Amino acid sequence: MPTQWGLPFIGIAYQFIHLNKVYRNVSRGFDEIKQLTGCVWVATTPYIVTVEPEVIKKITSSPDYLNKARDLYTHFHNGVINGIIVSPVQKWKLDRKAVSPFLGHNNLMSFFSLFNENAISVKNKLAGMAGRGEQDVYAVIKAFGLQLSILTIMGIKMEEGTKKYDETMNAFIVLVHHMAQNSIYSSVGLGFLANTPEYHRILKYLRKLVRSLIQENLAKQVESEEMNNFDEDNQSLINLTLKAMRQGQFTEKDVEIECFTMIAASYETSASAAFSCLVMLAMHPEIQERVFQEIRSVYPDGITSVEYEDLKKFSYLDRFIAEALRLAPPIPYIGRQTVKETELLPGLTLPKNMQIIIPIYELHRRKELWGPDADRFNPDNFLPENVAKRHPYSHMIFSKGARNCIGFRYADFSLRVLLINLIRSLKLSTSFKYEDIVHMPKVTLSYEVEPRIAIEKPLKEINESVIKEFDNYITADKSGEQINPSLPTAVERINKPKSNINVEQQLRGITISEHMQHLHIYFRSRGDCRNRSLRGSTQQRKVIKQQTSIVK
Numbered sequence: 001m002p003t004q005w006g007l008p009f010i011g012i013a014y015q016f017i018h019l020n021k022v023y024r025n026v027s028r029g030f031d032e033i034k035q036l037t038g039c040v041w042v043a044t045t046p047y048i049v050t051v052e053p054e055v056i057k058k059i060t061s062s063p064d065y066l067n068k069a070r071d072l073y074t075h076f077h078n079g080v081i082n083g084i085i086v087s088p089v090q091k092w093k094l095d096r097k098a099v100s101p102f103l104g105h106n107n108l109m110s111f112f113s114l115f116n117e118n119a120i121s122v123k124n125k126l127a128g129m130a131g132r133g134e135q136d137v138y139a140v141i142k143a144f145g146l147q148l149s150i151l152t153i154m155g156i157k158m159e160e161g162t163k164k165y166d167e168t169m170n171a172f173i174v175l176v177h178h179m180a181q182n183s184i185y186s187s188v189g190l191g192f193l194a195n196t197p198e199y200h201r202i203l204k205y206l207r208k209l210v211r212s213l214i215q216e217n218l219a220k221q222v223e224s225e226e227m228n229n230f231d232e233d234n235q236s237l238i239n240l241t242l243k244a245m246r247q248g249q250f251t252e253k254d255v256e257i258e259c260f261t262m263i264a265a266s267y268e269t270s271a272s273a274a275f276s277c278l279v280m281l282a283m284h285p286e287i288q289e290r291v292f293q294e295i296r297s298v299y300p301d302g303i304t305s306v307e308y309e310d311l312k313k314f315s316y317l318d319r320f321i322a323e324a325l326r327l328a329p330p331i332p333y334i335g336r337q338t339v340k341e342t343e344l345l346p347g348l349t350l351p352k353n354m355q356i357i358i359p360i361y362e363l364h365r366r367k368e369l370w371g372p373d374a375d376r377f378n379p380d381n382f383l384p385e386n387v388a389k390r391h392p393y394s395h396m397i398f399s400k401g402a403r404n405c406i407g408f409r410y411a412d413f414s415l416r417v418l419l420i421n422l423i424r425s426l427k428l429s430t431s432f433k434y435e436d437i438v439h440m441p442k443v444t445l446s447y448e449v450e451p452r453i454a455i456e457k458p459l460k461e462i463n464e465s466v467i468k469e470f471d472n473y474i475t476a477d478k479s480g481e482q483i484n485p486s487l488p489t490a491v492e493r494i495n496k497p498k499s500n501i502n503v504e505q506q507l508r509g510i511t512i513s514e515h516m517q518h519l520h521i522y523f524r525s526r527g528d529c530r531n532r533s534l535r536g537s538t539q540q541r542k543v544i545k546q547q548t549s550i551v552k
């Protein structure tokens, strides 16, 4: 096979030292061998690496490759999340069967209200950060993503601000951090370095937490007759796996591991996907505006709840998401291992236990598949006519075949419900440039520098609430009453708008120019411009005029 040997003894292992260069090196590797399928050596182990869609199709569709590549998933073997993601083929079949009702259609439909509630909580949290410059939006997305996973998987609502909430959030952050370190160290044979006492403490804590949740759940079911009759339309994973335990398919340890594995599989990936989408929207205002207009056309009067049927109405949003995740796939590579000796290509037979790596990140950026502008962000890549021209295995965010992402519809629905809720109400921007993004492989795709995002509320939505609020002020002023003592009266606001800016910004996160526009819009809508005291000073009127001409 075309082979990248690297250096004597260590092969290409040195390429993993600088994580921010890994993807560039993978890309160069394929350029060097001038093939889309080849072999690389890492120390003394050879791996097949492929970004050739037809070869990937063969690997992901054949039962001969159903095991996971052992070296790529060492960080999952920590006694906590070594469930379905890494289980060997025979065990995997049982696992997949036991957990699949959790991700079945009826169950997902019953999760819509939870997806909406979670999305609204994220929206409110971000709205509270509006007008304060660029913020760490990823932290918010991750925290709420974890809450959603714990709620749907364990049936437990974690209340923000409680001790348990803080401890659990922190434990997961530390777990993921150690898994990332472990995966990097393991690639150069130094996996033991990640086994720190803190890591073991966190594993112990998380195990205890899940055990207590299992006990809580079991106790409830004994207490209540109703709980013993599972509601077929709404089953948390813990209920399903406990059912498998009662039927003798799972042990209590299996229940613990499968619940954990599902949390790990769902929350980091979903958070990474949502964050990358928000980053792309913030960096591309014209695309954000198009997404916003599409969402507004479906919900002209704002959103009460995003329903399954609504999701069929978004063609541009869907193209946008597909493109954002093409360039930032949350799982940047996957690995398989042959179950037995098998022929991969004519004349190329792989031995049993041969490991194969599919670098999804590179697959999504190969110029042979995506054209000369493969690195450019362009949702039109997913126009139906362009999709039809490409091999379907050129794009595989959720992998393909029997061992694909079993949660892909959960991920798809929850992501779209979140984005629709956020973009309908908030406007995002960032000074970070698309060209400056450097991705790195950790457990999920990560950023060398995480872009920060500034949040604003769109003008139109504020206008409606501001008009209402000004109305109250004016009515109150006319009757000589001050309705909110912490705020200046309407006349004071108009005569000294600058002194109000901080209060305004704190309250609504709006900018000075927006403030002036609101005043103008309010007076025009109320035809009060003849009243000199309400028109403000000549200077203020000048500013209002200037600002509104920008809006027009």
Ligand code: HEM
Pocket (backbone or CB within 6 Å): 068, 084, 085, 086, 096, 261, 262, 265, 266, 267, 269, 270, 273, 329, 330, 331, 334, 335, 396, 397, 398, 399, 402, 403, 404, 405, 406, 407, 408, 410, 411, 412
């Ligand atoms: C945007 C979010 C997500 C992405 C991009 C994603 C991607 C993937 C990929 C690429 C795989 C294959 C991994 C491999 O072959 O090593 C996978 C497997 C898996 N995913 Fe997801 N995933 C996402 C969200 C979810 C969610 C929300 C759940 C559960 C609620 C989930 C559960 C799983 C499970 C259990 C597996 C293992 C399946 C098996 O081996 O049979 N994922 N995911």
